[in-house]
Amino acid sequence: MPRMTMIEAIRSAMDVAMERDPRVVVFGEDAGYFGGVFRCTQGLQKKYGKHRCFDAPISESGIIGTAIGMAAYGLRPCVEIQFADYMFPGYDQLTQEAARIRYRSAGDFTVPMVARMPTGGGIFGGQTHSQSPETLFAHIPGLKTVIPSNPYDAKGLLIAAIEDDDPVIFLEPKRLYNGPFDGHHDRPVTPWKSHELGEVPAGHFTEPLGRAAIRREGRDVTILAYGTMVFVALAAAEETGVDAEVIDLRTLVPLDLETIEESVKKTGRCVVVHEAPKTCGFGAELLALVSERCFYHLEAPATRVAGYDTPYPHAHEWHYFPGPKRVGSALKAVMENV
Amino acid sequence: MPRMTMIEAIRSAMDVAMERDPRVVVFGEDAGYFGGVFRCTQGLQKKYGKHRCFDAPISESGIIGTAIGMAAYGLRPCVEIQFADYMFPGYDQLTQEAARIRYRSAGDFTVPMVARMPTGGGIFGGQTHSQSPETLFAHIPGLKTVIPSNPYDAKGLLIAAIEDDDPVIFLEPKRLYNGPFDGHHDRPVTPWKSHELGEVPAGHFTEPLGRAAIRREGRDVTILAYGTMVFVALAAAEETGVDAEVIDLRTLVPLDLETIEESVKKTGRCVVVHEAPKTCGFGAELLALVSERCFYHLEAPATRVAGYDTPYPHAHEWHYFPGPKRVGSALKAVMENV
Amino acid sequence: MKDAPDQPHVAPTLFVPEPQCRPGDKPDFTGLVFPRAGDARRPPIDARAEDIHDLAYSLIRVLDDHGKAVGPWAGSLSDEEALAGLRDMLKTRAYDARMLLAQRQGKTSFYMLSLGEEAIACAFSKALRPGDMNFPTYRQQGLLISSGYPILDMMNQCYSNAKDPVKGRQLPVMYSSKAHGFFTISGNLATQFVQAVGWAMASAIAGDSKIAAGWIGDGSTAENDFHSALVFASTYKAPVILNIVNNQWAISTFEGVARGRAPTFAARGIGFGIPSLRVDGNDYFAVNAAARWAADRARAGHGPTLIEFVTYRGGAHSTSDDPSAYRPKEEFAEWPLGDPIERLKAYLIARKLWSEERHVQARAEIETEMVQLQKEAEKNGTLHLGPNPSPKTMFEDVYKEMPPHLVRQRQEAGV
């Protein structure tokens, strides 16, 4: 099987989808001729023509708004928002329009579209190239929210998202584009080429939305993570020697609650890790669910390791980032609580 | 002391603030000559002149964006967004700009402004006049989020918000404008005139941001609520006979965690009620905090009664609304769990 | 509505525009100078935007004060079409009146009239073909009525009853009909304008000859998505008609607050290189002729057209509004562009195709039809008394397949 970086896998997903279905169109800022600032759409314009892959004006509301119109017409737009931080001008169109058109028209109109956007920190991007806004999507009925952590999933989930009949937010953890970053910013990153999840089928395949993956089986504590934090969680488990079960959620809405519940009931402990600010982050929902559904199995309070409730700072990136040390402390703390 | 409806109290707050401080300006869609679709700004243009209270073009981004500029200049804009559902076009300016200007400039520039907006359902407003987006603000570092439940608080908190040096989101539960609605939509509503919280000082006073109020003391279970749900919670407590302590949060950020913790540790049980969709609603944060901090005191899982994860429907308003019956069932359930 | 004469700007004051008249004032439209019917030129459909800037400041009018259709924009309609147009407008007005009454009687929560603006939607729809798509606001019910959408279904929607096509989920008047080229209405202003452009781009991408029409009110042009619509339409030459309905008011706010210092809304298109027309919106002929011109342009691959239709909002903004608080009651009656129904009627009478008697008769027939339909609709239910769609439908259509968390919530709700 070919080895791909996450960028290549994402590109391959769009390529496969465009090849199979003429209704699939791709556009975004710098996404046409140049192929996107992260090069995810490179080569697609050349292969499929300017009318199926093109540069958009710098207008996120226009990108989402026209994509909605295209989807209502019958196309399947897969648009790129240059950074998740820049989806905010299009947030009205995403949450008040795309999310509700099937509902408000009782299925008369539908919006099969994907909005891809790089998310998360770790590249010294400062407060406007580092945010993790997943909770702002997960709260909105009608949207699905997907966040892969590796090339294999990225391709399989993106094809599934494009083929899905509902609007899907596809968050790409930019710190994982080139390798499974575990939070040790002072060490070289393994490239995807030497990681088994870098093995990606060349052709069509899908990973279903709504299913988590267990990245590491363990008996002592369940770590719920997604995106970049999956590898941070794995590193923390190795480094602390805590026998943690690491669950990669992959899709936040719909959520694979079954897998979560089963694991937490087994381990009796739970740590949630995310990069977004703590207050009202997706971890709040996970803790609420765990406390509602696994209360009688819990041996210690479930806890969160998250970004602080401050903007994402530039110089203090590694203080802000919930790295393996912070996750490790949480693991140890949750094991001490009896 | 004069008796006021919530609308009168809000109007009086702006009046007092404008009278005392020439830097306070008020504008919004229909907020000038006409005085706002809910009449909250009625009379202010006449009293303070067109340059201090005026109609804005229908552009929420423009309203928030210009308010930011005004605040940076040194004024204290208090703007009206006609419905919270319509703040979304201004969400970028609120969350990416207003919220972060003090931080990103290290205090060189600040944004003392208030964005008032009617929130919540109960008036057959359908999906675009009923939403409760508080979690979308509470998640954003740099914003304060306030939601009063009665005329007295509305006035005291609004003056405090206008005098605050940071941007404040001021959510007005529109179903409470005229009286303490308890969710029994088939019964007449008590007007504020006959409710003690309708007694509001005519002049200047403030209620501090960040402090909850205990609306009913109780021993069995803590109900955390805010806005419209405060009266629903009180009704549910009365009707079920469960001796619930009802806490009116009043400010979501900063949150009065102390009062919450103390109460939950005392009662050992907790039910959170809100109207916003459940997933990633503010209730998730409250449950997470309760489970993190009161775990060893909990005798039953803390639970949520919330809006469903669907758009707010028109005809099924009273099925969607978390009324006293649903809250009552949750109270009974949490009391049964031992 | 014209601005009051420029306030001399003396510091310290912010300039705040004000309408000419407020309650208590005598309506005064002397500031509004409208060209005569027939005066505006009619360029070829492949005219370059830069060669027709004048049309953004002029006013395309066909029906003159004597019931004649005059000038280069006349002639787009046969006698049968004109007669059908009158009937469409009468129906729209009668429908509105019935539903307003129904709301007043507590049979539903809300209603919005298109009183005085009927010509715009009714005449525009005749320039479209099956498969074309409107992205309307809440004031284009005339599009549905004039294109034969069942009024019974409209009533069912307004009542949120058991047969409501959108299952009680939307406020009254928020119709949706793909089959009738009517995109599901949103409560969020202006969002549909750029969606229309996207739909038109899709048609071009697909190699289709279908076109889209976006609709927006004067006040809503201030919204940001007005801009994104013009940007994308201009850049990609989308086959779309971008309609601004300038009915002088946005709830209590006069049109000058959105328009600012530009003399017209049509002028907004100039800076985008989009051909822009300003049209008498109370003139069924002018509306239809401009719409056809723009539709032909779009279909021939010449790209978008922006049209400002000038009219007057005859009624309250909605049933939640009372305009007597902010504008003189008599303005509507004195509106210089008249009543669209009266003007088309005068034309038909002048051509001996119609008479006062037939008019009275037609109105009575339509009224009877409406009452009949209303009875039928009320058999299907009304908002508060029901029957309404089953509450379990509340959980449907959020997604194509109901995800587990919604299944759970539906079960908890016991429906």
Place this chain on the structure above:
Amino acid sequence: MKDAPDQPHVAPTLFVPEPQCRPGDKPDFTGLVFPRAGDARRPPIDARAEDIHDLAYSLIRVLDDHGKAVGPWAGSLSDEEALAGLRDMLKTRAYDARMLLAQRQGKTSFYMLSLGEEAIACAFSKALRPGDMNFPTYRQQGLLISSGYPILDMMNQCYSNAKDPVKGRQLPVMYSSKAHGFFTISGNLATQFVQAVGWAMASAIAGDSKIAAGWIGDGSTAENDFHSALVFASTYKAPVILNIVNNQWAISTFEGVARGRAPTFAARGIGFGIPSLRVDGNDYFAVNAAARWAADRARAGHGPTLIEFVTYRGGAHSTSDDPSAYRPKEEFAEWPLGDPIERLKAYLIARKLWSEERHVQARAEIETEMVQLQKEAEKNGTLHLGPNPSPKTMFEDVYKEMPPHLVRQRQEAGV
């Protein structure tokens, strides 16, 4: 950059604009026809917008090919001012070069040049007075340098070091200085444009004579907040200058994608009744004269002015970008409006105020000064080696007072 000749629009295709040249092509600016220096007329500052539409399609130029300042817009600068302008531009360019190098050496994360665009910010700032406020983008470092902001502080900011005025919180180049009339830069494009209008409205409300200047790039005019800025500026006659820097590129996207079918960006102002100028951005004199005209207008209560400055982005978009992937390398050298430094230099030499020798010497002096400052800045720290501001500052300034949850989080962080 001009559009390639209109593609005949044959269904089925979407029209997608393309630049004239791509890598491998010979640069070709034949499509760009610029008026000669001195040709554009200079209306009085109280000119009505509708009487000067032509200036939105023209190009105000003062410095001609022979180093002469000609025409009605000449004469706004004394010899001393022109000499100071040259120095400001040289400093800006030298500063940029040093910081680019510093980034390449890994001393910071990121940098953005203003190469080729120096005249715009440097000459504009001279039309402002203390207390006026710019709302800049990341490419107006010239505003700070030309108004005497300490370059050392700029370097400290770029290094996120212990003396960074914004405490390491922002990307390099995201300066803030209220004292120097420079609003804190945002990473989110276009948001500042409407904030500038709000600031100007506040000045008018307060009865103040201060004015604001908003800045935006060609590509960013497509953002929705460009619209809200124009709407509010027009409606309230805000004392603001709205500057569009058209440097032909928005990262890899040529300006035609934002501009669409309009011939210029300045034309966008016409539909709002805002006087709009198009100005040679590489002409220090023209920039200054246009800025003064607009500033005088604003101060006299005549309201906003929109200005498009035409220039060319000489460098990469940022240090994260490699333009050789999307445009011919030689374009900058062949840009028909030349290099702003060379043009002002030629003027000064023609007037015998300057010479090649003094130019070489000035550059050397400035270079030495920059190296000196850089050494000093590096003593305060660099991004990765530190020292940086204490991590505890991360929790400060989120709010005026640190709320309890942040106090807790800071304690947990152990800082």
